[in-house]
Amino acid sequence: MNTVTRRVVLTFPANLVEDTAIYHLIKDYDLVVNILRAKIIPKEIGRIVLELRGKIDNIKKGVSYLESKGIEVKPLAQDIYLNEDKCVSCGMCLAVCHQKALSLNKNTWKIEFNRDDCILCEQCVSVCPLKVIQVTF
Amino acid sequence: MKTYEEINEKIKQGKAVVVTADEVCELAEAEGIKAVAEKVDVVTTATFGPMCSSGVFLNFGHADPPIKMSKIWLNNVPAYAGLAAVDAYLGATAVSETEGIQYGGGHVIEDLLSGKPIRLEAEGCKTDCYPAERVSVQITLDSLNQAILLNPRNAYQNYAAATNSSSRTLHTYMGTLLPRLGNVAYSTSGQLNPLINDPEYRTIGLGTKIFLGGGIGYVLGEGTQHNPNQLRAANKVPLSGAGTLMLMGDLKQMNPRYLRGATIKKYGVSLMVGIGIPIPVLDEGIAESVSVRDKDIYTTIYDYSVEKLSRPTYGRVNYQELKSGSVQINGNQVPTNPVSSLFMAKEIAAILKDWIRRGEFFLVEPICLLPRDTRLKPLPQKEDESKKDGLKL
Numbered sequence: 001m002n003t004v005t006r007r008v009v010l011t012f013p014a015n016l017v018e019d020t021a022i023y024h025l026i027k028d029y030d031l032v033v034n035i036l037r038a039k040i041i042p043k044e045i046g047r048i049v050l051e052l053r054g055k056i057d058n059i060k061k062g063v064s065y066l067e068s069k070g071i072e073v074k075p076l077a078q079d080i081y082l083n084e085d086k087c088v089s090c091g092m093c094l095a096v097c098h099q100k101a102l103s104l105n106k107n108t109w110k111i112e113f114n115r116d117d118c119i120l121c122e123q124c125v126s127v128c129p130l131k132v133i134q135v136t137f
Numbered sequence: 138m139k140t141y142e143e144i145n146e147k148i149k150q151g152k153a154v155v156v157t158a159d160e161v162c163e164l165a166e167a168e169g170i171k172a173v174a175e176k177v178d179v180v181t182t183a184t185f186g187p188m189c190s191s192g193v194f195l196n197f198g199h200a201d202p203p204i205k206m207s208k209i210w211l212n213n214v215p216a217y218a219g220l221a222a223v224d225a226y227l228g229a230t231a232v233s234e235t236e237g238i239q240y241g242g243g244h245v246i247e248d249l250l251s252g253k254p255i256r257l258e259a260e261g262c263k264t265d266c267y268p269a270e271r272v273s274v275q276i277t278l279d280s281l282n283q284a285i286l287l288n289p290r291n292a293y294q295n296y297a298a299a300t301n302s303s304s305r306t307l308h309t310y311m312g313t314l315l316p317r318l319g320n321v322a323y324s325t326s327g328q329l330n331p332l333i334n335d336p337e338y339r340t341i342g343l344g345t346k347i348f349l350g351g352g353i354g355y356v357l358g359e360g361t362q363h364n365p366n367q368l369r370a371a372n373k374v375p376l377s378g379a380g381t382l383m384l385m386g387d388l389k390q391m392n393p394r395y396l397r398g399a400t401i402k403k404y405g406v407s408l409m410v411g412i413g414i415p416i417p418v419l420d421e422g423i424a425e426s427v428s429v430r431d432k433d434i435y436t437t438i439y440d441y442s443v444e445k446l447s448r449p450t451y452g453r454v455n456y457q458e459l460k461s462g463s464v465q466i467n468g469n470q471v472p473t474n475p476v477s478s479l480f481m482a483k484e485i486a487a488i489l490k491d492w493i494r495r496g497e498f499f500l501v502e503p504i505c506l507l508p509r510d511t512r513l514k515p516l517p518q519k520e521d522e523s524k525k526d527g528l529k530l
Contacts, residue, residue, distance in 0.1 A: 088397060088409065090186065091475035092312040095320045104462075109480040127313055129187065129399035129407070 005053045007036070007076035009120065010066060012046035021066055022048075029062035030054055036119045049076065049120050080120060082113040083132040093133065096123035141502040144178045144417050148496055153178040155415075155493045157486040158329045158427060165428035174424035179493055179500065180416045182331040182427075183348070183485035186324055186477025187399050187407040189310070190290035190361060192228040193246055193388055196282040197257060199223055200274075205267035206259035210234070211245045211276075218259070222267060226287075229398075229408035241406025244398030246286075249278045250350075251393045284388035286350060286396075290360035292412050294332030294380035295367075295436055298323040298459065298473075300451060300466065303442035308403035312476045314441055318451075318466055321438055321473045326482040327431045327456030331414035332380045334427045336373040338365070340416050341382070342503030348413030348489045349384055351392025353498075356414075357383040358505065364513040370435055373426070376453060377437045380507060384412065395485070411481060413489035417500055431456035438466065446515055 012019070017040055025031045037049035052059050063073050082102075089111040093102050101117035102124060104110070124133050147153040154177050156164065161180045165173050195216070197206075205222040209215065213235045216227040231242035249255055254275045263270050278284055299322045301307045301314035308314075311322040327333070335341050345356040360381030367379035395411030418424050436459070438451040454464045460479075463470045492498035 088185065088478045089480035090409070090478045092322075092401075094472075094474035095313040095315060095322060104475075106460075106462075109478075109483060111480075127402050129401050129409070130397060131400065 002056070003053060004056050004059065005051060006059055007049070007051050007119070008063070009074045009076055009079065010048045010050060011072040011074070012040070012048070013070055014043050014045055016070060017042060017044065017046040019069065019071075021069060021071060022050075024065065025052070025062045029058045029065065031058055031062050037121060076115070076118065076120065079136050080115075080118060080122075080125075081134050081136065082111070083134070086130060086132040087111055088130065090129065093124040093128055096127050138420050139178065139418065141417060141419075141500055145499045147178055148493055148499055151494070151496055153493060155179045155181065155490045157483070157490055158182045158334050159483065159486070161427050162328060162430045165424075170421060170425045170428060173428055174418060174421040177418045177424070179490075180334065180418060180427040181413055181486045181489040181493070182334045182416060183329055183411070183413040183482040183489065184292055184326045184331060184477065185395070185411045185481035185485060186409060187310070187401065188288060188291045188410045189230050189405075189407045191246075191286070191288035191408045191410055192226055192242060193249075194283065194285045194287055195225045195227060197223040197225070197276060198280070198282050200269055200272050202269045203267045204259060204261040204269035204272055205264060206261050206272075208260040210258045211255050212240065212248070213256075213258075214240065214242055214245050216242075222261075230406050232406055238400050238405050241398070241400070243406050243408035246388070246408055247393055247396055247398040249284065250388060250391055250396055252278060278389060285385060286354070286388045286391070287357075287383075287385045288360075288410065289383050290362055290381045291384050291410055292331050292360070292382045292414070293325065293378050294336070295330065295375045295378055295434070296324040297377045298436050298438045298454065299441045300438055300471065301442045302440050307441055308401075309441055310401055310404050310407070311441065312401065312474070318469070318471055321454075321459070321464055321466070321471050322476050323436065323456075323459045323473060324475065324477045325436075325456075326477060326479055327434055327460065328429060329479070329482050329486055330434075331412065331416075332382070333374055333429065333434055335416050335423070336369070336375070336426055336429075338380065338507035338509060339423060339426075340419070340503070340506075341414060342506035344501050344503045344505075345414065346498070346501040347384065347415070348411070348485055348492075349386040349391070350388070350411055351395035352386055352390035354384050354386025354412075355501075356503065357385055359383065359507050359511065362513060363507065363511055365507070365509045366512055370433075372429060372433055374429060374434050376435050382507075395481070409478075411485050413485040415489060415493060415498075415500055431460060438464075
């Protein structure tokens, strides 16, 4: 079975932020785990942006395990939104998007957002002069 | 040789040949400058980006009982009130006294234009003719007697590109500048830029009719910091920021798509302004100027980490290189990003072209062209005389 990579956002309820779920993903489900971003504060809702690599079945089982514990698992970049009607494609966001999820189409000169490459670093959110990139988290 | 009258007659008859500053480059490439001079009547140029030196004159109408407003706030953003009783000037960079740089003059202008109600608060001194001391009311664009956009400095003829050699991220009016030459930010639309297409100011001056903020506007003359003496290349195009324009237009007929309040991170508030300027192809010299291409327009890269008025440079690059996505500095490829929108500039050039083609927009010959001999001076560095020998009371 092929190895695949999935990027997900885990949301931990306040009572689970000190849980050892990540350890079990590695040990019990044989997944390569890469933490891209994390915000964990004791007794508060926590969030981790994870890259999981492994066999597709193991990823599915690992995700089910997390969900059974009460941890919400969502595909990456569902929480971020570029309002294309209001965006003027000035290009200021390009400077801070190291993943190149935001790019300038050289034919139309319009900013394009590729969700698959976004790791939710949110740097574009504060840099956007028109505040047209929003995070719903 | 053509005259303004001849071109306007052709516009009236629907026979004028109008192309954008992008399209004229293709024609010049294919058929040469002579063909451009013969075939083309008008070339439309455009720019869209944050232009801090912008603002609006407002007349609110008189209150009952009347008030002579000496302090004015619009949605908590202070406006200049040192004018007659109910006149004000709201500058684009004025900052909200409650929200800081998240909201400011630029946003009030966009909100007014979008038809949103704005809270006007004013204080005044009681006098015999103006007895009221305070008002707090809602106003809208419709309730104002006048709302006249008057921008002291817009449409820079070229602009320096910015980079950062220091080890920390800088937040500037050129956007985020990453440490250790992490990026180069550039502004201006290159071959679409209005004054780059008329580098010696042969057609632009007091009275030139333009696209401003989605409506009609006019050039009043040179803008503040107009600097015709900037170093120039052989094609007369300045090698960094040079000429500027003062523009005005009735806000009431503009469109909020082309006037946008902006917050530049850790810098402040600004107003993104959309400008389109038609250039009549009067002769071969102008045909050559409007055919200038990105690869022949150079700007200078400055190091914004040096906190001096005169900053060190990393040489010159052309707009073809800047628009390619990376430029070379010290042998390394450095990513580039614009801070003004080419997408919107192209849209404006196409709209203005359409207005002229449909016979809705005629050219106005300026009464007086932009000066070509003014010099840009810094602030005098001389110490205040009263402080020199200690405090004198």
